[in-house]
Amino acid sequence: MPDDPSPPSPLLSRPSPDVGVLDDLLARLRPRLRAHRTRRILVAALAAVVAWTAVRGATSEAASTRAAWQPAGPVLVVSRAVTDGAPLSPADVESRRVPAFLVPADALTELPAGARALDDLTPGEIVRAARLAPLGSSVTAARLPPGSGGVVLPADAAVGLEAGDRVDLVAFASGLTVTRGARVVRVGPDGDTTVAVSDSDRGAVVRALASGGVISVLVP
Structure with a gap:
């Protein structure tokens, strides 16, 4: 009895792929592959720019620090x-x-x-x-701010004051404040004290000193 012929191999019997289908598939994949490749290139380029900027900034900062020192x-x-x-x-x-x-x-x-x-x-x-x-x-004149003049108070009107203090000056006779926030610029060895009085108040202070004196009130 003759042998039965062997069944055909599955590999041999598989139909050949349709070339048109493959071309269509590749045509669809190419844009995606190109886009993916482009994204990778852009990411790599961006990373390189960031790294270069960081290195350049660090180098510039180091150079500035060295120059400052x-x-x-x-x-x-x-x-x-x-x-x-x-x-x-x-x-x-x-x-x-x-x-x-x-x-x-x-x-x-x-x-x-x-x-x-x-x-x-x-x-x-x-x-x-x-x-x-x-x-x-003089040192005293140099301490006077612009728009002011130095008025010297007698020692009894400036007890305990120090250079840099600020005072309101009150006329003894009338009880009126003749200037506010006058800065003490000098305390002399005998207690006489120079205060910086604004040009607008200087006349009133001088008149108060000439007509009974002033009282110094220490203010912040």
Whole structure:
């Protein structure tokens, strides 16, 4: 009896794929593949830009920090304590190089002739023009704000006052306040006290002093 022929292999019997179907499928997938590839490229490019920006910013910041800490040209620094109103001599200062970011705009490199301290100066601080009385002006005059004049009060009208205090001045005869918030700019060794009085009130204060005196009222 002849052998039965073997059944055909499933692989051999499978129908060939339709080329048109494959082309259609690829046509549909290509835009997606291109879009996916484009997104990956954009993400990679964005990451590179962010990384470059961060590195550049860090480098710039580091450079700025290094520059700030580089010593500037020599400036004058107080070498020993100088009291308020005292003259400054070359022995009170020294030339020193300090980090650039510590140097104020009005730092001095040379000591002006006849310089006087407007306030107490402490060792180590940079000598600034704003902390010295202008040339040709006394310390007291230099402390007067614009639009004001200095009026000297007798010691009995300014007991206990200190430079920097603010006072209202009350006329003793009338009890009226002749000026408010006058700043004490100097207390003399004998107790006489100079206060900065606005130009508009100065006449009233002088008249009150001439007709019975004033009482100083300390205010915040």
